[in-house]
Amino acid sequence: MNVYSLFGERLLNCRMPFPANRRERHRLLRRADILRAAEHVFALKGYHKATVQDIAKEAQYATGTVYLYFTDKDELYMSIVEEKLGHLLLLVKEKLARTKNALEKIELIIYEDLSFFEENQDFFRIFISEESRWSAKSKFSKSQIGLKYKEYCTELIKEAQEQNLIRRDLEPKQISDMLGSMVTSFIFDLVQSNSREKIDLKNMASIMLDMFLNGAKKK
Numbered sequence: 001m002n003v004y005s006l007f008g009e010r011l012l013n014c015r016m017p018f019p020a021n022r023r024e025r026h027r028l029l030r031r032a033d034i035l036r037a038a039e040h041v042f043a044l045k046g047y048h049k050a051t052v053q054d055i056a057k058e059a060q061y062a063t064g065t066v067y068l069y070f071t072d073k074d075e076l077y078m079s080i081v082e083e084k085l086g087h088l089l090l091l092v093k094e095k096l097a098r099t100k101n102a103l104e105k106i107e108l109i110i111y112e113d114l115s116f117f118e119e120n121q122d123f124f125r126i127f128i129s130e131e132s133r134w135s136a137k138s139k140f141s142k143s144q145i146g147l148k149y150k151e152y153c154t155e156l157i158k159e160a161q162e163q164n165l166i167r168r169d170l171e172p173k174q175i176s177d178m179l180g181s182m183v184t185s186f187i188f189d190l191v192q193s194n195s196r197e198k199i200d201l202k203n204m205a206s207i208m209l210d211m212f213l214n215g216a217k218k219k
Contacts, residue, residue, distance in 0.1 A: 031069050034059050035083060038076050043123060047077060078143060084123075085145045088116045089152065102160035103209070109156065110183055111205035117187045118201065124191045153180060166213065179212050 037059035041050045052073055056063040070076040092112050096105045117124060157179070158172040166175065186208070190199070 030061070030065070034061065034066055034069055035076075035080055039080050039123060042077065042080070047073075052076070080123075082143055082145045084116075084120060085143070085149060088112065089145065089149050091116075093152070096156075102156060102163050103165050103213075105156050106160065106179070106212075107205050107209045109153065110179075110208050111201055113183055113187065114190075114199075114201045114205060117191060118199070121191045150176065150180065182212065183208060 034055065038050075038055045041054045041058050044050075045054065050073065052066055052070075053063050055073075055076065056066045059066070066076075070079065092109055095112065096108055099105055099108070154172045154176040157166070157176045160166045161168045161172060186204075
């Protein structure tokens, strides 16, 4: 089940606010149709070769209908990225609500990040291959959902400090940025790699947390 069919299921099951207006419901579902079609076309043709006309045809809408929702191909692509990251944030929040220990939460979020990007690496490889490594990272981190995700991670670091599990002489955002850079660099290398070798992600998450704590644990 992809992000957009999941969105439809949540909408229909009222697990997210259900728009009272029928027109708004149709608008949201039509937008999901377009994003689903766009992901398929981008995966098939790559970013540069794909056209808005290709996406409209795949979605079985008029090209003008696509432009009612998205100004251009770049906005369409970044909307897919944001939808995927939004789904990751929702998933992480649901899973982290089951534990109280902040370090367990940090290890879990590392694991979920690695798993998410491994499962979606074909899609993200398209994006990274079209952009420079640092330009791609910048777009991720500056996107609306990217900023929300960073804020959430910063709150986890603050929680770990309050539980006296990591050092408190640094700002939570500083520590969160350090951890985020380490994880993101590994993820970008994973996505850019042509290797299909399976990685023990649970073990890798434990290793990353251990490396992080060696530099961040309180003195």
